[in-house]
Amino acid sequence: MAFMEAILLQGFSTSALLGALLLFVVVYLLFSGSRSQDEEQEPPGPKPLPLLGNLLMLDLKKVYVSLCELSKQYGSVFTVHFGPKKVIVLAGYKTVKQALVNLSEEFGDRDITPIFHDFNKGFGIVFSNGENWSQMRRFALSKLRDFGMGKRGSEDKIIEESMYLREEFEKFEGKPFDTSLPVSLAISNIISSIVYGSRFEYSDPQLHEMVQRAYENMKMVGSASIQLYNMFPWLRPFVKNQKQIVNNLRDNYKESEKLIKGLLKTLNPQDPRGFADSFLIQQQIEKDSGKKATLFHMQNLFYTVNNLFAAGTDTTTTTLRWSLLLMAKYPQIQDKVQEEIDRVIGEHQPVVEDRKKLPYTDAVIHETQRLANIVPTGVPRKTTCDVHLNGYLIKKGTSVFPLLVTVLKDENEWETPHTFNPGHFLNKQGQFVKKDAFMPFSAGRRVCLGEGLARMELFLFFTSLLQAFRFTPPPGVSEDDLDLTPSVGFTLNPSPHKLCAVKRS
Template identity: 65%
Template sequence: MAFVETVLQIPSMVTFLGAVLFLLAVYILSFGSSSTEHGINPPGPRPLPLLGNMLIMDLKRPYRTLCELSKKYGPVFMVHFGPKKVIVLAGYKTVKDALVNQAEDFGDRDITPLFHVLNQGHGILLANGDSWKEMRRFALTNLKDFGMGKKGSEEKISEEITYLIKEFKKHEGNALDTSKPVTFAVSNIISAIVFGSRFEYTDPLFIGMVNRAKENVRLMGSASIQIYNMFPWLGPWIKNLMLIKKNIVDWKTEVMEIVRGLKETLNPQMCRGFVDSFLVRKQTLEVKRLPTKSAYQESGNTDSLYHDDNLVFSVTNLFVAGTDTTGNTLCWGLLLMAKYPHIQDKVQEEITRVIGSRQPLVEDRKNLPYTNAVIHETQRFANIVPMSIPHTTSRDITFQGYFIKKGTCVIPLLTSVLHDEGEWESPHTFNPAHFLDEQGRFIKKEAFMAFSAGRRVCLGESLARMELFLFFTSLLQRFHFSPPPGVTEDDLDLTPAVGFTLGPLPHQLCADFKCSS
């Protein structure tokens, strides 16, 4: 009887296995096709079923793998992150063509599983549609009102510089981890603009917010999170995802605590920062229903967008973005000065000759071409956001002869722009001459895309430029940076740490005080 049952089961087993093999064959053949009814697909490495090209990727530093693949497949190619198709754009001309010349087509944000966890469709950085448009517009307007990139910001930065210098002087030339005071100082600038006031470097709330922001950025670049984005059903077993979620919960609690305090002392006639402006806008819409609305409000229905989630996640986006990239860039700058003392000497000679002992001002930038070139070269060389933040196509398009379907993830490979061998004389070395002409005058380079480009260009670019110049020149004016005792310049490691953004590996430097100004 058992034998008969087994025999009866054989046809169904054969049918099942045949169906599996048939679907597998269709899957492989579909990936092997280089064209569709709409046009030609970009080239790329052949993917494995389900795994895609995962096995050839350096999951901790995927930008390196993508740069190597671009040498074989060209400036527009396709890879598969697991089952997901991703278009990679490499090189200055191609990235500019997409983000600037076809800004609308490439202007949407790709919301990965992790990005959904981080922002849930709210805020400024990781959102699309009307909510993103309104929050970005509101943020830009209000950040400018609170001095972003203007004299008001310069005054905030100059004040913060005095606190940072005191922190460095406390160590009396002994080795210190420069990343902590530098990150706190930079974070206080965006805090003053967003919350209306700075924090003490010893404030437990502030320390917790900064540390959680930095940890999440680091975890976002881990291999396990890359795997989660490919196979989100693995989420419950990924420790780093659990840590990120906990940090988000704690972050929301901390931000709402600050918001409650600001709400209790809110004066609609005298807004102190971005949060105050948001609260006033929100309260106005709650208690006052205007009989007439602007055309934009009618078409976009913006009233409903001013809620607590958009407030919390917008504040989070501004705080994290305003802390991490600028802080990392300054840390790279100090490390590079210690690594290349002859460059540091030239910067300090120029600062002494042009400024002397007074506090540097933004207007000094035009008279400090070499210092300005060193700052730009630090941004280029450090390559802080190597893969940008992924975009997605807003419609079906044909780009440089290839068909790209609406909703396809697109990675503008910024590292391939900042290290483009056709644009930079020595792209893989630290060379301030990239931004100087033969007479030593500063020159702008179109391939300098450290802030990305197009619709998603960094909204805090003007503030970041001001911070980098004022913090860097003020620190180099007063301190000489060198390796700690027993460490040579050659020993200083320029390998970036693993993370969504690229900061230097943990290190210490000595900051020897130069003058009493």
């Protein structure tokens, strides 16, 4: 059986497996034959086995692929049991939009699985609910705007960092290299400058360690063993990846603590340098006012900062790496991008204002986000009340997967959904056009906090790099040999590869 094989491959001991099987038998005898009284009103789905649910039908390495196949049989709203846990899956643009946008409040909570609880303990922004989420998100949005997130202030930071990244690429002198580390360092520095008010040198081992731990965690969170842990939390003692994730998080928090202690020594309430300073100032304001129950405590600061680093670094880094790989894969598209950049902006440094004058380049970036579909299942939601969707009842507290891959590749919305086609975002006159089914940042009240910053980063880094370099496969490797099969983790990264960045004359 596939799931047994996955357990063994992920490092579970034989005794643990036997124990799990024994527990399965006991639970099977206790619960076999039980049915929900409201089953007829609820979304359809494959019949679950006791305890295992529909586990035998799922490829734990590519769950989103299994769910896409099930949607063809059961429709746009269906039920899947991940072990004993019932999950409602939403498929297709119209259904996902109805839930996340039109019923934003009803589908507005985060489903905090065991591994995400290990990440945040209910604090921070991404994996919290209720008043904690509301206050932290509202404060973060306000203060991040103060520091130019998505505006001119962050534009200057990104332009400066793009110059450092170009210098880093030049060091390889046109020889093959892995783009992942230099791109990760650059994107991490943008978050660092917004959070702490300063950037790291690319040679700084502290930055390398932070980036490496974040990368490892994103990869392990999508592993088969972690998905089994989410279904059966009692497996925790046997899941090596869970221990490694927690250790990495602990090390990250220690690094954050050192940096924040350094900020405290030179904190000026009249001149905050970044988000962390603003949080510390607000913390002191509430303390001075005598407020006893405050959410502005150090745990929330550490978890929020790490949310910003993890979410703000991995997704943008992954998308930018996909864009460079796709340029090497499709040189004729790279030709058109570079022709447009040369013709419109020449040698001057790209700025955000250039976006409206570069419709083809903008279309290529959007199409990269669409095709790469780096968070295919979306981040799980949870219903805040009983809600009806497409004629089905979804009960309060139910886990919901908005299957974003079925939005970004909806055959009713995209002409060639499985092909890299910048024309999806261009009209007949070659002008850029927005598409409602473009939802790489999700939608509704849980839409990505850093969407504006990410869009700016992708445009400025991509145009700056394409202005300076021609991206090609390594010598002896053809464009056809470049593999677009993703490497599965919590996000879909490109498979390991190397590119040549040949300096343009």
